[in-house]
Amino acid sequence: MDKGFLLYSNGEKYLKQAILCAMSLKVTNKNIPVSIITNDKVDTNFENLFDQIIPIPWIDHDDTRYDILNRWKTYHVSPYKYSIVLDVDTLVVENIDHWWNFFKNYDLYFLSKVFTYRKYIVNDNYYRKAFVANKLPNLYTGMYFFQKNDTSKEFFSWLEIVSKNWELFYGQYCKEYYPKKPSMDVSVAIVSKILDIDQFITNKKINFLHFTHMKTKIQGWNTEYESWQDYVGTYLTDDLRLIIGNYLQSGVFHYTEDSFLSDTIFDRYASFLNYKVD
Amino acid sequence: MDNLYLNCFTQPNDFLIYDKAYDIAGFREKSQFDFISNQGVKFYWATVIFFRKTYENKIFFDLVQHIQENWRHYKRVFQIEKNLYRNDFVFSIAIHIMNGYQEGSFSHAMPGKLFYTTDKDICYAFDNESVLFLLEKEKYVGEYTLSRWKNNSIHVMNKFSYNRCIDKVING
Numbered sequence: 335m336d337k338g339f340l341l342y343s344n345g346e347k348y349l350k351q352a353i354l355c356a357m358s359l360k361v362t363n364k365n366i367p368v369s370i371i372t373n374d375k376v377d378t379n380f381e382n383l384f385d386q387i388i389p390i391p392w393i394d395h396d397d398t399r400y401d402i403l404n405r406w407k408t409y410h411v412s413p414y415k416y417s418i419v420l421d422v423d424t425l426v427v428e429n430i431d432h433w434w435n436f437f438k439n440y441d442l443y444f445l446s447k448v449f450t451y452r453k454y455i456v457n458d459n460y461y462r463k464a465f466v467a468n469k470l471p472n473l474y475t476g477m478y479f480f481q482k483n484d485t486s487k488e489f490f491s492w493l494e495i496v497s498k499n500w501e502l503f504y505g506q507y508c509k510e511y512y513p514k515k516p517s518m519d520v521s522v523a524i525v526s527k528i529l530d531i532d533q534f535i536t537n538k539k540i541n542f543l544h545f546t547h548m549k550t551k552i553q554g555w556n557t558e559y560e561s562w563q564d565y566v567g568t569y570l571t572d573d574l575r576l577i578i579g580n581y582l583q584s585g586v587f588h589y590t591e592d593s594f595l596s597d598t599i600f601d602r603y604a605s606f607l608n609y610k611v612d
Numbered sequence: 613m614d615n616l617y618l619n620c621f622t623q624p625n626d627f628l629i630y631d632k633a634y635d636i637a638g639f640r641e642k643s644q645f646d647f648i649s650n651q652g653v654k655f656y657w658a659t660v661i662f663f664r665k666t667y668e669n670k671i672f673f674d675l676v677q678h679i680q681e682n683w684r685h686y687k688r689v690f691q692i693e694k695n696l697y698r699n700d701f702v703f704s705i706a707i708h709i710m711n712g713y714q715e716g717s718f719s720h721a722m723p724g725k726l727f728y729t730t731d732k733d734i735c736y737a738f739d740n741e742s743v744l745f746l747l748e749k750e751k752y753v754g755e756y757t758l759s760r761w762k763n764n765s766i767h768v769m770n771k772f773s774y775n776r777c778i779d780k781v782i783n784g
Contacts (some may be wrong), residue, residue, distance in 0.1 A: 452647075452654075453715055555650050566651050566691075579651050580690060582713040 337416035338367040351422040351572040356383040356605040358425040360577040389414040409490035441485035444473040446536040446545035470523035471532035544585025562609035616724045620662035625720040628662035633726040653708040660697040728767035735773040
């Protein structure tokens with residue numbers, strides 16, 4: 335198959351998020367197949383959202399606390415030549431067909447720029463102190479692209495090595511602000527640094543890939559609360575336009591907080607697509 | 613105090629407004645003029661605007677009137693905490709709505725830069741070419757630096773001192 339979206343989910347909570355994400359893709363990007371990588375049972379009502387339901391292979395590491403350590407497998411199980419991988423706590427709120435054309439210029443592509451809900455480029459390093467202090471490439475993995483070829487394979491082989499030995503690699507490449515737990519963003523940045531390819535897997539000049547990152551401290555607010563939902567309201571119209579704090583959202587919306595996924599939002603998407611919710 | 617605004621009439625856009633302004637004192641915090649509130653929409657300055665009488669601009673001004681008449685509602689929806697009613701806020705909200713609740717092209721920038729002095733500064737005197745200000749010092753409240761502003765338009769926020777200057781000119 336040519337191209338498709340991939341979602342990785344492990345656990346009931348994430349499965350519901352993945353289903354919502356897949357529904358958002360069906361609304362805005364309905365001609366592109368979506369596959370899910372999960373060991374959980376997908377509700378039969380929603381099975382046909384997915385092109386393929388792929389089990390997470392090779393569960394061989396002892397440390398079950400950190401599911402992030404399995405994410406390198408995404409490359410190897412993808413049924414597509416060209417894949418866009420999305421975090422499940424995202425909604426794709428507009429058609430992004432033209433992004434594929436851009437991504438095809440790259441073997442793999444990670445975002446190095448994310449946006450606030452007001453569509454300003456995030457310059458705040460509040461959550462990126464380790465990247466700055468350790469001179470790691472500022473890459474985000476909430477959404478990324480790869481095509482199946484030797485370069486990508488090498489990258490993900492290295493990601494496997496870093497994931498399986500994260501404490502060793504983080505100790506070497508991320509000594510300052512050493513993360514308490516493994517992070518896909520940090521691991522990908524380390525691999526990029528080892529292979530010295532960050533200039534080939536991202537593009538700092540382009541602004542059209544709108545990936546809205548809703549971590550609270552980077553929204554340009556004088557912050558007091560921990561949750562962005564305490565600051566701005568969410569409004570989802572009947573035709574599924576998402577408005578956050580009076581701003582109509584576009585591109586990919588990374589809501590980051592589990593509590594965002596209310597029954598109202600889930601049911602509105604399900605109802606729009608004529609899915610039955612038990 | 614200059615002819616910069618004549619350029620408005622020879623450019624093609626139907627609605628012009630400043631979205632940035634510059635405090636001539638240079639040191640004061642101005643993030644309050646980035647957005648209409650902490651979580652709010654982009655701030656525009658209603659100080660100087662240019663418009664042509666078009667159908668779209670009629671909708672805009674009707675919307676401005678509607679927001680003004682329902683200010684309590686819009687103040688709450690757009691999360692404005694200050695009790696102050698400002699035309700800047702109303703115009704900013706109206707432009708945001710005209711843009712479809714996102715960044716858009718309803719408005720374009722006025723020519724040149726908008727300069728201002730705050731209500732903490734004193735307008736001391738003016739003539740045909742220049743304005744004399746007393747700009748409050750950064751760390752000395754009640755102490756001022758004398759500054760002459762020449763051949764450039766400027767937005768004076770201290771209306772009391774400005775009115776005194778006007779009275780002086782009128783009454784000689």
